[in-house]
Amino acid sequence: MAKLADVAALAGVSVTTVSRVINNYGSLSEKTKQKVHDAMRELNYAPNTNARSLQGKGTNLVGIIFPGVANPFYGDIVQTLENKLFERGYRVILCNSVNNADKEREYVRMLMANQVDGIISGTHNMTIEEYQRISAPLVSFDRFIADGIPIVSSDNFTGGQVATQGLVRAGAKNIWMFSGANRPQSPTNKRLSGYSEVMQESGLAEHVLALPFRMDADLKWAQIKTTLKNARPDGIFCSDDLTALMVLEVAKQLKIAVPDDLRVVGYDGSQMIQNYFPELATVTQPINSMCALMVDLLIKQIEKSDDKIEMNYELPVQLHAGRTLLG
Amino acid sequence: MAKLADVAALAGVSVTTVSRVINNYGSLSEKTKQKVHDAMRELNYAPNTNARSLQGKGTNLVGIIFPGVANPFYGDIVQTLENKLFERGYRVILCNSVNNADKEREYVRMLMANQVDGIISGTHNMTIEEYQRISAPLVSFDRFIADGIPIVSSDNFTGGQVATQGLVRAGAKNIWMFSGANRPQSPTNKRLSGYSEVMQESGLAEHVLALPFRMDADLKWAQIKTTLKNARPDGIFCSDDLTALMVLEVAKQLKIAVPDDLRVVGYDGSQMIQNYFPELATVTQPINSMCALMVDLLIKQIEKSDDKIEMNYELPVQLHAGRTLLG
DNA sequence: AAATAATTGTCAAGCGTTTATCAATTTGAT
DNA sequence: ATCAAATTGATAAACGCTTGACAATTATTT
Known part of the structure; x- marks a missing residue:
């Protein structure tokens, strides 16, 4: 994969400048922006997410934990969630808990190790304390998980x-x-x-x-x-x-x-x-609305929006x- | 999240030592191994995957691209793949291509940016050249994608x-x-x-x-x-x-x-x-066998096994x- | 007690990116 | 032509972890 320095070389500018256009800060002329964008396109460059994450930028990754996607209901939900998250710039790490507490625990560990920006969970096999220890923003589907974690469900x-x-x-x-x-x-x-x-x-x-x-x-x-x-x-x-x-x-x-x-x-x-x-x-x-809401609640938390978040949403059936x- | 230094502090050893037990190199006494493991457990520590990846360690992430998981057949396959990959220590980034070329392109970019170790694809909307440009190991389900990429299908x-x-x-x-x-x-x-x-x-x-x-x-x-x-x-x-x-x-x-x-x-x-x-x-x-085979072929490539890989596997129906x- | 081996520590560089600082250059306005 | 403002560059530190080199400390053997 091409790296920042490659883009800079091709565009004939410094890495600082490239970084400036990527992260959109400092002052930049239209001309250099264009040059850099061209170079990025030519090299099919995408910034190394891992390196960015180390700098404190988010990973744009969200973990989705559901019992299993072979069930068409969960499959539908997971697909809808994935679609909506994709639109908002987030990607999905899929976790099939199979309602197995150990597996779920291992998933959560892994999601944390991967620095996911948030988690949407449709299972509840761990203890409340374990959920509370999770530092990432969390949204629960259909079940109480722990205090302070919003629940989205149908009525x-x-x-x-x-x-x-x-x-x-x-x-x-x-x-x-x-x-x-x-x-x-x-x-x-x-x-x-x-x-x-x-x-x-x-x-x-x-x-x-x-x-x-x-x-x-x-x-x-x-x-x-x-x-x-x-x-x-x-x-x-x-x-x-x-x-x-x-x-x-x-x-x-x-x-x-x-x-x-x-x-x-x-x-x-x-x-x-x-x-x-x-x-x-x-x-x-209302699968679509529920998924939209879950994504919304999660992203609000991730982006630390000031909007007040309720703890319980029961959507009409x-x-x-x-x-x-x-x- | 706890970091390496925290573990080292708690265990009363140096970060090098902790790294040595994590990566299993150098010489170590049983006693310190134990201390370190205890500390890791106590802190619920998991090494930051992103930092490791920067060092050239793999991410243990695999991208799975399928049209969509709401379809029970694909749902079944994705779930089975995920299970088998989980067993082998790999995690899954889910990509619902919806048979949309642009979306698939964007997914591939993103998967590369996230440094995934490999990709399993059940769609084929991009051009052969685009697939060939992908540097990560690849396995295809049911379709020809490009030369050199193994295909697993039923007969x-x-x-x-x-x-x-x-x-x-x-x-x-x-x-x-x-x-x-x-x-x-x-x-x-x-x-x-x-x-x-x-x-x-x-x-x-x-x-x-x-x-x-x-x-x-x-x-x-x-x-x-x-x-x-x-x-x-x-x-x-x-x-x-x-x-x-x-x-x-x-x-x-x-x-x-x-x-x-x-x-x-x-x-x-x-x-x-x-x-x-x-x-x-x-x-x-034979969904189970097909998935086992796909995972196997992918991991063989990732781990650069010497085993010869065929380019076409047609499993009996x-x-x-x-x-x-x-x- | 001395010599050797095993274990642990210190230090530093590097992975790709971000960002702050400061300096240098270019541009535009007068 | 002059001066301020805008643009760009060079440099360095930081993120968390790995790894090599080498030194220091312990343990083991004789």
Whole structure:
């Protein structure tokens, strides 16, 4: 790679001058600016980020920690975050935590060692103290991480409500919730609360089947099958779309008619689901807005903006009433 | 962040000594090694990667350029690559090229500026000359990029053959291929060749509908619908699984019975599809092996191993004969 | 106790860039 | 032509770490 001195030599100016045009300080004539820019272009020069970082300039790197990008919902989020960060001049170091605390710890260490300017985290496997010790700006997706770290999420409680209300209004009585793992700070808990509230108001009995995020797919399939066969629910609210799709598949296998005998509502509404399964009723999270907000909050912190930052943003959800709910 | 000098102070040794234990050279007693390690742990120290990189040590960073991670197939690949690289001590800078040449160019610049140790690329939007000018080790997924750059792919031609053969054997006569964009170096071309060959051998007429990767989903839906209605195919080979799923959805809407009146075979076989749509017949690519190989080839180059590297690896595919093909 | 080997320290240069300081040169205005 | 202002250059220190050279200190052996 070409270095500063090479550019200076080619442009016939001093390194100081080149540095001045790059960092835009001191006084410079248009002519030399032009010469330097030409030289940079000709050499395809880009300043060594590592050297700049040593000088106290930022790295323009942001770490993104999510359970895993193979899941289309997280994939959608990560891609959207990456796009928005790219537009604002930041690059992304990808961390697939797989919900593994040690791996996450190692990631955070590494991100610090690489002097990232900030971190966006969609997991929460470490202790609060560990998060607090992180010096870089931080934004959390969907979960409480530690005091002072802003959280961006969709309105999970309302989401749980509208999904359940949809099922109730459609006439379902034996309504189950297939929830993710009910770990303490998990967003599914609020969805569950929304479900519970509506069920109680409607005088219906609650039934919950917990299907942890990382559960083996075959086991998950088996549990769903058993539940459909034995409990014969006529409405199911799944806390994510993939589970909802699996329910539909199992129902098809069992020849249970959807939506006549069983109505299904999912949660997430990633682009892929909307594109390829428009018939699936689901609670769509505003992925684009959430990502824009996360990026915004992070950059505000990085650039030490004076704008006041709230600690909790709950963005509104929408019920997409597909065929699996209303036919 | 703690720095070298802090560790040295805490351990009560010189910075040279600390550097010696980190980089493992010179002679050291067990006792001081221990002291230093303790101090590093206590301070949660990690050497500043940027400073090390300036010294000529690698960054342990690898750039991964793929069209976008919201697509579950690429998501699966990126996640698998990331996992394997993590195991080998490398971290990932994520680049969603969105098949945009300018963006890809900018990414490459940035990756060079960040001194990445290597790049794995699943796109090919720049010119051959531009790729050749990249000094970092490179591995390509599924496409020819430039001479001297190893390619890892699945056996696309055979994949096209077995999918088509499956449809022929199942008794389909009016067999269509729904292909991705037929850009020059695209992997779908070989799948198409495999399709063509089998169709010709079987004395059947070929029909191809091109549905570019980035086509708007509604438009894609419309085109599929029109084709199903007008041409009434009884067998469709889709060059990716998502398209196959959309075909199934459209067929359902049109009340076309699968597999009785229409048999469908996809391509890719990502984990998500296998888990959530086991009934979809598809040609599964060996994602895990491909990723392992890519990582291996990249690291061999980075570490200047003497092992000879081939330029073209075509890994075997498997026909997963799900219900949409055989019932 | 002396000789040798092993361990640790001190010092300095260097990686590519930034930035401050001061000096030199060019430009523009009168 | 003169003077101030604008532009450019030369130099050096700093960022955190690595590494070589060499000196100083310990430990081990005889």
